[in-house]
Amino acid sequence: MALAATLVAGGIGVAFVATMMGLELTAGRQELAILGAVGFSVRARVIVVMAETITVAVLGGVLGVSLGSVGVVGLNVAIAEFVGVATLATLTPGIILYALATAVTVGVLATPYPLYLATQTDVLATLTR
Known part of the structure; x- marks a missing residue:
């Protein structure tokens, strides 16, 4: 039961982070194109997107641990x-x-979708819109 719950919760977490970062990249596609225009290679842009995705997930984990700690203390009181x-x-x-x-x-598991979107960004087409 615990394994099934872990897999379901992990799957939902991966889907949520990947979708959220995909939406953010779609909305901020121009910023990604500007990085390409000023000389950032595709590899450097991919590293930026990976760092953003993992940072968002880790910040969510820290927030979850913080709220969980407050909940445990409140429940015990x-x-x-x-x-x-x-x-x-x-x-x-x-x-x-x-x-x-x-x-x-x-x-880490949520990064492939945002990376796909980042590599599909055409710098010239995005900047001329």
């Missing part, structure tokens, strides 16, 4: 107040590392 149990949920460093590693993995 509420349970202690209303039920009398001192600690119901715990957040270990291993879980935090797992979450951040998962965010990096999602970012």
